[in-house]
Amino acid sequence: MRVWEVGWLGAQVAVGAIAAVNLATAPRLPRARPRRRPRVSLLVPARNERAHLRRHLPTWQRQRGAAVEILVLDDGSTDGTLALVAHAARRDPRLRVLTGAPLPPGWVGKNWACAQLARAARGEWLVFVDADVAAAPMALARTLAAAERWGADVVTALPRNVGPWPVRAVTTAVAQLPLLLALPLALVPRRPEPSLAAGNGQWFAWRREAYEAVGGHAAVAGEVLEDVALARRAKRAGRRLLVVLAPDDLRVRAYSTLRAAWQGFMKNLYPLLGGRPWAFAMLWLLVATAELGPWLALPRPSAAAAVLVQLLVRGAAFVALGQPPWLALVYPAAVAWGLAAAASSAAAHARRAVRWKDRPVPARAR
Structure with a gap:
C-alpha cells in the first residue's frame, strides 16, 4: 500500500473517530x-x-x-x-x-x-x-x-x-458537516x-x-x-x-435553488477557507484530496475502504443533522460543487466583485 493510500484511509478513519465522538456527545x-x-x-x-x-x-x-x-x-x-x-x-x-x-x-x-x-x-x-x-x-x-x-x-x-434535496445536500455538506467532522x-x-x-x-x-x-x-x-x-x-x-x-x-430554508446557494456561498466560502490566497489554496487542495481522492482512485482496495468509511460516517452525520442517510451517496458531488463554488468565491473576492442583497460587500470584509 502506497503512502498516499495510507493517508487517504488514515484521514477517513481520523475524521470518523471525531464524528463518532460528536455523534455520541x-x-x-x-x-x-x-x-x-x-x-x-x-x-x-x-x-x-x-x-x-x-x-x-x-x-x-x-x-x-x-x-x-x-x-x-x-x-x-x-x-x-x-x-x-x-x-x-x-x-x-x-x-x-x-x-x-x-x-x-x-x-x-x-x-x-x-x-x-x-x-x-x-x-x-x-x-x-x-x-x-x-x-x-x-x-x-x-x-x-x-x-x-x-x-x-x-x-x-x-x-x-x-x-429540494440537491440544495439540502450541498448546504448540509458544505456548511454543517465540517463542524461534526472536525x-x-x-x-x-x-x-x-x-x-x-x-x-x-x-x-x-x-x-x-x-x-x-x-x-x-x-x-x-x-x-x-x-x-x-x-x-x-x-x-x-x-x-x-x-x-x-x-x-x-x-x-x-436558506436557499430554494442551487443557483441561489451558489450566490450565497460566493460571499462566504473564501473567508471561510482562510481568506488569504495561500491559506485558501492549501485548504482547498486538502479538502479536494481527502474527500474526492479515494473516489478517483477506485477500484483500488485502499480507496474502496476509504470510500466505505466515508459513506458510513457521512451517512450518520447527515442523520444527526436531520437529513436522510442516502444523501451520503451524493456527498462527493456535493463536495465537488462546494469546491467549485469556493474557487468562484476566491475569484470574486480577488476582483472585489462580491455582492449580497444587491449591495457590494465592503473591502474590509474580504
Missing part, C-alpha cells in the same frame, strides 16, 4: 423549560424577506415557555416586507417593526441591521434569527434551558436544512481556545451582558463571517460558548 437542545423566564428579544434583520416572513413569523409568535418580544428591522426592502410586518404588529403587541438607518461605510448590511436591533431590544437575552428560519413552539425555551444546563453565555444552533462540539463550552469556536447567525442567542462585553456587532462591522468572529471574541473574553444540534426544533 454533541450537545442538543434539552427537552426542558428554563427554571427562570428572563425577558428575551428575538431579533430579525430583514431585507426583501417577505416570502420567508409570511411562513416563519407565525412560528416565532407561537413560542412558549419564554417571555419574548419580537423585533424585525426592515433594511431597505422593496418587496413589501415592511407592510407585512407592520400589519402583523397591529395584532400582536409583542411584535415591533423598525426601519433601518442608512448603511454606514465599512459595514456589512446584516451586521448594521443586527447592531440596530440590539440597541432597540429590551431583553436580558438577545436571540438573532434569520428570516428563513422556522422555530418549533419550544425552541426558544429550550435554548434558554440549554444555556442554564451548560452555564453558557452564548448559544448557537445548527438547524435542519429543508428544501470540531469536538462537547469541548466547545469547556475549553477557552478561540480555535474551538463556531457560530451560526441563523440562530445565535446571547446573554445581553456578554454581547455588550465583546463589543457586539460594531466590533465585527465589516466581517462577512460575523457569527464566527463574534464566537471567537466570546472565547477570548472568557465567555462560555455552546454549539447545539437542533434539527427537531429549528428548520432553515
Whole structure:
C-alpha cells in the first residue's frame, strides 16, 4: 500500500473517530423549560424577506415557555416586507417593526441591521434569527434551558436544512458537516481556545451582558463571517460558548435553488477557507484530496475502504443533522460543487466583485 493510500484511509478513519465522538456527545437542545423566564428579544434583520416572513413569523409568535418580544428591522426592502410586518404588529403587541438607518461605510448590511436591533431590544437575552428560519413552539425555551444546563453565555444552533434535496445536500455538506467532522462540539463550552469556536447567525442567542462585553456587532462591522468572529471574541473574553444540534426544533430554508446557494456561498466560502490566497489554496487542495481522492482512485482496495468509511460516517452525520442517510451517496458531488463554488468565491473576492442583497460587500470584509 502506497503512502498516499495510507493517508487517504488514515484521514477517513481520523475524521470518523471525531464524528463518532460528536455523534455520541454533541450537545442538543434539552427537552426542558428554563427554571427562570428572563425577558428575551428575538431579533430579525430583514431585507426583501417577505416570502420567508409570511411562513416563519407565525412560528416565532407561537413560542412558549419564554417571555419574548419580537423585533424585525426592515433594511431597505422593496418587496413589501415592511407592510407585512407592520400589519402583523397591529395584532400582536409583542411584535415591533423598525426601519433601518442608512448603511454606514465599512459595514456589512446584516451586521448594521443586527447592531440596530440590539440597541432597540429590551431583553436580558438577545436571540438573532434569520428570516428563513422556522422555530418549533419550544425552541426558544429550550435554548434558554440549554444555556442554564451548560452555564453558557452564548448559544448557537445548527438547524435542519429543508428544501429540494440537491440544495439540502450541498448546504448540509458544505456548511454543517465540517463542524461534526472536525470540531469536538462537547469541548466547545469547556475549553477557552478561540480555535474551538463556531457560530451560526441563523440562530445565535446571547446573554445581553456578554454581547455588550465583546463589543457586539460594531466590533465585527465589516466581517462577512460575523457569527464566527463574534464566537471567537466570546472565547477570548472568557465567555462560555455552546454549539447545539437542533434539527427537531429549528428548520432553515436558506436557499430554494442551487443557483441561489451558489450566490450565497460566493460571499462566504473564501473567508471561510482562510481568506488569504495561500491559506485558501492549501485548504482547498486538502479538502479536494481527502474527500474526492479515494473516489478517483477506485477500484483500488485502499480507496474502496476509504470510500466505505466515508459513506458510513457521512451517512450518520447527515442523520444527526436531520437529513436522510442516502444523501451520503451524493456527498462527493456535493463536495465537488462546494469546491467549485469556493474557487468562484476566491475569484470574486480577488476582483472585489462580491455582492449580497444587491449591495457590494465592503473591502474590509474580504
